[in-house]
Amino acid sequence: MTNRPNIDRLLIPDTPFYYYDLNILRKTLNQLKNIQEKYGFIIHYAVKANANSRILRIIKNYGLGADCVSGNEITHTLSNGFKPENIVYAGVGKSDREIDIALDNNIAFFNCESLAEIEVINERASLKNQTARIALRINPEINANTHQYITTGVEENKFGINRTETVKVIRACKKMKNIKLQGLHVHIGSQIQDVDIFKSLCLRINELQEVFRKEGVPTNYINVGGGLGINYEHPEENSIPDFHSYFKIFNQFLDRTPNHRIHFELGRSVVGQCGCLVTRVLYVKEGLHTKFAIVDAGMTELIRPALYQASHKIINLTSNKSPEKYDVVGPICESSDYFGKNVLLKKVSRGDRLLIYSTGAYGEVMRSNYNLREHVKSHYSEDFPQIEK
Numbered sequence: 001m002t003n004r005p006n007i008d009r010l011l012i013p014d015t016p017f018y019y020y021d022l023n024i025l026r027k028t029l030n031q032l033k034n035i036q037e038k039y040g041f042i043i044h045y046a047v048k049a050n051a052n053s054r055i056l057r058i059i060k061n062y063g064l065g066a067d068c069v070s071g072n073e074i075t076h077t078l079s080n081g082f083k084p085e086n087i088v089y090a091g092v093g094k095s096d097r098e099i100d101i102a103l104d105n106n107i108a109f110f111n112c113e114s115l116a117e118i119e120v121i122n123e124r125a126s127l128k129n130q131t132a133r134i135a136l137r138i139n140p141e142i143n144a145n146t147h148q149y150i151t152t153g154v155e156e157n158k159f160g161i162n163r164t165e166t167v168k169v170i171r172a173c174k175k176m177k178n179i180k181l182q183g184l185h186v187h188i189g190s191q192i193q194d195v196d197i198f199k200s201l202c203l204r205i206n207e208l209q210e211v212f213r214k215e216g217v218p219t220n221y222i223n224v225g226g227g228l229g230i231n232y233e234h235p236e237e238n239s240i241p242d243f244h245s246y247f248k249i250f251n252q253f254l255d256r257t258p259n260h261r262i263h264f265e266l267g268r269s270v271v272g273q274c275g276c277l278v279t280r281v282l283y284v285k286e287g288l289h290t291k292f293a294i295v296d297a298g299m300t301e302l303i304r305p306a307l308y309q310a311s312h313k314i315i316n317l318t319s320n321k322s323p324e325k326y327d328v329v330g331p332i333c334e335s336s337d338y339f340g341k342n343v344l345l346k347k348v349s350r351g352d353r354l355l356i357y358s359t360g361a362y363g364e365v366m367r368s369n370y371n372l373r374e375h376v377k378s379h380y381s382e383d384f385p386q387i388e389k
Helices: 022-039 053-061 071-079 096-104 115-127 163-174 197-214 243-253 268-274 304-308
Strands: 017-020 042-046 065-068 087-089 109-112 132-137 179-185 221-223 261-266 275-286 291-295 314-316 323-329 338-346 353-356 377-380
Touching: 022 042, 022 053, 022 243, 022 268, 042 268, 053 071, 053 268, 065 071, 071 087, 071 096, 096 115, 109 115, 109 179, 109 221, 115 132, 115 163, 115 179, 132 163, 163 179, 163 197, 179 197, 197 243, 261 268, 268 275, 304 338, 314 338
Parallel strands: 017 377, 042 065, 042 261, 065 087, 087 109, 109 132, 132 179, 179 221, 221 261, 291 323
Antiparallel strands: 017 275, 275 291, 275 353, 314 353, 323 338
């Protein structure tokens, strides 16, 4: 399977821009919908991966819920058609205002990350004469073997409740009049390539369920998080992640009864491969040992390489010359403003268009106007006719 977009459609005058292939998005969602029906799982889309309204409306139409990590994400998903009963709210630092937004809209669940947070939710719910439905986010202490900035399931992370505190927090919740503890939430990290790690997660969840049972708290709601990665090296050949192996592990190893509702929070794996960033070469600069392709996109449009040392496949759309190696860098006044180093590209000249793959997740949504940069436009595969080169 290939996801290389039609080159003619990318020769739009203004660069840089985000390009979304909605056909890839729909193929991905079709697979998820089939798996959801096969196993009876409930899938929420992690809005933080890409909050583009057009993308959100398509995802909503395929029956996915929303996983939000801010009050504004809750408001945004509601405005794009998601129903409150299909929204869950996580986040280690929920403000009073954000808690009120969630309560006022009667969302499905709060995924709670500390006893201090739960006490505040109880207070806010009491003021509104409401009962807040919550799940405890417990750190399963499983290393996801991913980048340190996107590992979330070990004791050293700011996220979640330590396993040793589980019983204490459960008992405290049972005493709160405006809290209804109904389940368990875990999340171990992002961009996980080795699906066998999720087997260890299932076994740990089974242990945690037993702790909840002994405390007399049912775990009918189990949220296993997300974290499934995508292939950044070969996006054309692997435009849809291996959802079948991922969900099969949870179906096989997670203890569940007919009363259980198993929730997932997938973000990157849903939208990552449907998006690209297209940029124009401003200059080719000869260094002492390096050739620089200086482009008009920067870390303001795609911060992942600077933030995570992430790698994205890059191609030259407009050259047929022999390949050479370049450092592809942006115009931002930071040495970390680069997209790739020692990248083999067909010989680059001023005006060439470069395509950076796999930017559908954590591309547009993390953009900024640092250096007073303007926010760039998004284009979609269905929005314009064939454009001549």
